[in-house]
Amino acid sequence: MxxxxxxxxxxxxxxxxxxxxxxxxxxxxxxxxxxxxxxxRLEQLKTDLELSDEQVEKIKALMAEKHEKMQTVKENRPNEEMSEDEKKQARLEMMKARKDIQDEHQAKMKEILNETQFEKYLAIKAEHKGKRLKHKKHEEMHMHPHREGDHTHPHKHQKGEPHKH
Structure with a gap:
């Protein structure tokens, strides 16, 4: 047995x-x-912003700090045991925590960089955000392509419906 x-x-x-x-x-x-x-990313910033070695070290530490804080937020994400309301609340809290971390990071970057470097940093950041959004849209388009035989395309009229101009 x-x-x-x-x-x-x-x-x-x-x-x-x-x-x-x-x-x-x-x-x-x-x-x-x-x-x-x-x-x-740090090497690219060093080149693009012409950072001193001291600035590189400060930014490296700042990036590590931000990463640790983001990991803590990520660990507290919603789980399956939560009700839908609890999940929604947890997601909202996560979004706020991430925004707070990003705002704090940006304020500290402003302290480390000179005015010209900071302006360039913001421009680089905006450019990367645009690329991410464009990439995200592209991925979403390919995840839900128009299926063969599906006549619910938003720009086409349905069979039996009058054509709208």
């Missing part, structure tokens, strides 16, 4: 360890990519 119970227990334990190992394997490259991206 004990042998029959040990085998399923060992099997479930093995499956659990395999799932944990696979999950860690998938997140480690993402973590490395993010850190690599932050390093590249």
């Amino acid at each position: 004990k042998k029959k119970m040990i085998l399923p227990a060992l099997l479930s334990l093995f499956v659990s360890f395999a799932a944990i190992a696979q999950d860690q394997h998938q997140t480690e490259p993402q973590k490395e990519n993010r850190e690599e991206h932050r390093k590249e």
Whole structure:
């Protein structure tokens, strides 16, 4: 009887360890990519804004601080046990917390940079935001393409409906 119970227990334990190992394997490259991206971004800022070594070190620390705060916010995101109202409230709180972190980050960047650098920083930031929005729109368009046989296209009239001009 004990042998029959040990085998399923060992099997479930093995499956659990395999799932944990696979999950860690998938997140480690993402973590490395993010850190690599932050390093590249800092190098780009150094070049674009002609930063001093002192400014680079301050911005590097500031970026790490912002990342840690954002991670804390991310850990408190809504989960499946929450009611819809609780999820909505949690999302609103997350959005506010992110905005506060970003505002604080920008204020500290203003302290680190001189006026010319800060203006250029804001221009670069606006350009990146535009690219992100454009990329997001492009992705959304391709996620929900017009399907064959679907006659609900917003610019076409339905069968039997008069054509509107």
